[in-house]
Amino acid sequence: MADAAVSEPIAASADSSADEAAFRRAAARRLWLTRLAIAIAVVGALWTGWYLLFGRNHVGTDNAYVSAEMAQVTPQISATVTEVRVSDTQPVKRGDVLVVLDPATxxxxxxxxxxxxxxxxxxxxxxxxxxxxxxxxxxxxxxxxxxxxxxxxxxxxxxxxxxxxxxxxxxxxxxxxxxxxxxxxxxxxxxxxxxxxxxxxxxxxxxxxxxxxxxxxxxxxxxxxxxxxxxxxxxxxxxxxxxxxxxxDVNNTVIRAPMDGVVTQRKVQVGQRVAQGASIMTIVPVGQLYIDANFKERQLRRVRVGMPATVTADIYGGDVVYHGRVAGISGGTGSSMALIPAQNATGNWIKVVQRLPVRIALDPRELAAHPLRVGLSTEVEIDISSN
Structure with missing residues (x-):
């Protein structure tokens, strides 16, 4: 009987400790849930504020690449090459001699x-x-x-x-x-x-x-x-x-650079006979590059020519920001301009969000300070608040 009398207070004390621990856990859980809810509310408020103040006035895409109006260098006459004065990656100025052809004929x-x-x-x-x-x-x-x-x-x-x-x-x-x-x-x-x-x-x-x-x-x-x-x-x-x-024809035996740029894809050697109109190299005007950004069709509702845009290139990261403007919007999507356009007249059609190329003209001074090359990946944001 004495042992039973002693065990009852001990059991009551253990139950009280368990209840207290459960209460503490529940209180801690409520505290963390409250903190989580507050954090979510703060994040939501911040996101809402960001969207209202900034996000809704900007559209962006990472499906954007550096492009340029490259010049294909082609001989105007058929003749044998006697000199090649440039090589790939070499910068040239407009009027520089690239190739000399045999002038005898x-x-x-x-x-x-x-x-x-x-x-x-x-x-x-x-x-x-x-x-x-x-x-x-x-x-x-x-x-x-x-x-x-x-x-x-x-x-x-x-x-x-x-x-x-x-x-x-x-x-x-x-x-x-x-x-x-x-x-x-x-x-x-x-x-x-x-x-x-x-x-x-x-x-x-x-x-x-x-x-x-x-x-x-x-x-x-x-x-x-x-x-x-x-x-x-x-x-x-x-x-x-x-x-x-x-x-x-005599003057055309000396082939000169049509613009400032960098020599790319040189395909001519001394002693080779080149044909009239055949491409022998490409000049990339690195000082006149632009961005072709492919935006989703829904993103372009408020985009207009002339709107300001910012560009970051993967080659430099976010430390270098280029500033430009929307120079134009393409007349058709990439799929519609394909050699074999998609035909959606069949019954098993599935809607695919289309993208439309938008050309972004860049500041030449920023390009000179941080040169780019054709084909590099970029991210573009357009400020549509002026619409």
Missing amino acids: PQIALAQAEADLAAARRRFRQAEASAGAASAQVGASDADIARARAQVSSAQADFDKARTDWTRRQALAASGAVSGEELTTARRAFESAQAAVAQARAGLDQAIAAQRAAQGQYQASVAVVAGSTEDTDPAVRAAIARVQQARL
Whole structure:
């Protein structure tokens, strides 16, 4: 009985200790839950404040990359490479010599074109001289026609006299006043005068025909040079154009940098024969880079051209911030511009959130201080509070 009496207070004390420990645990749990709720409330309030003051006025994406309008260097003529003066990663300035081609063939073509031009000028001067000679020939033919007509008149007079003499002697022959020999002589003179008239008339016709030929030649010569000078003659101008093209080909044997930038993808070696229009290297204008940021379609509701934007590049991290502006919004999504666009007319269509490229123009001074390269990853935020 004594042991039972002693055990009862001990059991009561143990139950009290257990209840107290449970109470403490419950109190601690309530305290931590309260603290957690307060922390969540604070975080929620902070997030709400951030969203109201900042978040709702900014849209961002990490699907953004550095891009540039790169220049493809292509030869304008087909020739053999004699010098290559640059290598990959080398910075160049606009006008720097990149490649030199063999100038022998273009120089020969230039010499031929210059010779053709000289010949064309000579032909024009000859045409002018021919026109003058033809004009003089037309004038001379007038004198020939006048002389031929005088000869016809003279022959006609001789013919008329011979015919009169022969007619008279024929009339006197019956009476015996004129001998037969005299009559024969008169008849021969008449026939000779008649032939002379025919010959004189043929000479006149020939002179007239010669004048017509001279006039035709004169007109043809005048048509060649009419309304033109030596420098405006079509044949001369065509020859001048060939000379200019040949000189351009000679100049094109020296290939120069079209812009400031860095040489990339050099694909040409000394001794190689390059084809006209084939790309031999690329110039990347590192001072004129921009960002192509792909935003979700819902993010672009309030985005407008000209809005300010900030850019951070993975290569520098968050320590370097670039400032720029929205330069433009693409006219279509990447999928719509694909070689084979997606066809959603089938019944098993699943909606996919589309992204639209937005171009961000950067500050050239910031690019000069912290250079970027094409293809680098960036993060972009656009301030849409001005909308």
